[in-house]
Amino acid sequence: MTLDLIDLEQERAYPPRQSDFTKPFWDNLTRGIFTTTRCDSCNRPSFPPKPICPHCWTDQVSWIELEGAGTLYSKTTVHAGPAAFVRDLPYSVGIIDLDEGLRIAARIIGDVNIGDRVELVVLSYIDGPLYAAKRYTVRLTSSA
């Protein structure tokens, strides 16, 4: 599934670094595609993407595309934050269990409760992308 893109007219508060290995993740995210690595040996996916499988420690991994859908495991709203994030206060963050069996953490947008179905969206900042989760929207037609 291609993720919705939300344009934001500001820079990221605390931009992530990229390595040669993780660059494809961020490049794909910019285009609305959420990817990670899966081990060629044990077939288990990992997140964040890693050049070494954390389960069996082999270095034979492949990039896969994830659906970007899951369930909200927990969330909170931050009212007192680090200096770089004061501009965003209050903001919500949460833990999402993706359908592929991976647990991730991200910003949460809009009204969504623990146990609800969520989908990932791309936050397109001026200087690059981040991702967030929002309430899952049923798609009746493909926008492609």
Place this chain on the structure above:
Amino acid sequence: MQHEAVTILGGAALPVGKLQGVSEVGTQQLEHEVLARLVVDALHDAGLDKTDVGSMVFTLPRPYTQQKYFATFMANYLRLPCDGLVMEVMGNGMTPALALQAAVDQVRLGRTKVALALGVNFETGTPAPEHMMSSMRATGDVDFHAPFGFTPISWYAMDAMRYIHEFGSSREDLASIAVKNRHHAIENPIAQFRKPMTLDDVLAQRPIVDPLGLFEVPGRGDGAVCLVIAREDIAKSTGRPYTRFRGEGFFHEGAHQISEVPNDMIAFEAARIAGARAFKAAGINPDDIDLAEIYAPCTIVEVLVSEALGFCPRGQGAKQATEGETAIGGRIPICTSGGLLSRGHPAYVTALYSYFELLEQLRGRGGPRQVKNAELGLACTELGNYNAAMVHIMEAVA
């Protein structure tokens, strides 16, 4: 291998408070002066001399402490030659417990008969938003968590939200922990927050990380502690009461804040396993413990650890706290010092205060907050979102 038993024989602790800053005449409290005084006081409390000490394990000072290489600086400041290790230890919230463990291990290894576990945490000169720019990098992945603005206590807040969701608990039930611990701290002369406080007071505070408000999360404080770790024959020779290490356990679940493989995040598996190992080593059950000092930066954490260690049934920890079961005079008093919320939380030395409280209680020096007939005490510390836990069981020897 049969070890000679190891003890905590004495200690000294600075009242927790905001100590950093420059006075009107341009002076300030300096970390090494504060700690040197505590070393002398702790040895006096233990009935030992300078020449008995052969190792010093320090907690790493905060980056705001100007004096670097603090351990070796102190070896010079105190003019103390050592056969055992002189070093600084770091492991987030577990830092002080790791320092204590390393000091214990120096004694067990035979490098020295007496070691000091000590440290100073001065940080309140740096405002919280600036401090969090550093601490957020310690409690999450710098590239895949920090960019979203997760703070150290935001993870505990998500524990609380999940606990309320799963067990039908409430913010009020969780907040009762803060009231209970404040009640304990009122009688603790080294506690940072001692003003009486009601549940309404707690619930009226501004939100910090939902569902937790200002009094349900730790205030910031400075502190310093020195504990004297001694081989039991040395402790015995002093004729003084002491506490003996009866059992210990450690476990790291191999995750950092969250497990990428979905798990039961609020089961606090590391605490459960570390606790079970400590109970087994001590040959006792949770029911045998007379008091517990639990590293709990937020109300919810004390609840989850009380359940993981087996003091309360799963999902019942908050409810039992509201019923007084974990208060002094209750079935299993938890955080008789006032805990992190009221005794205070100078993070890199916080757990040394926990062991100090056990030492005081097990020597019958708890004053008005003394747990009657306290013979077995437990300390549990952690790092991350309880991704690792270390448990020590101490017993009183009079």
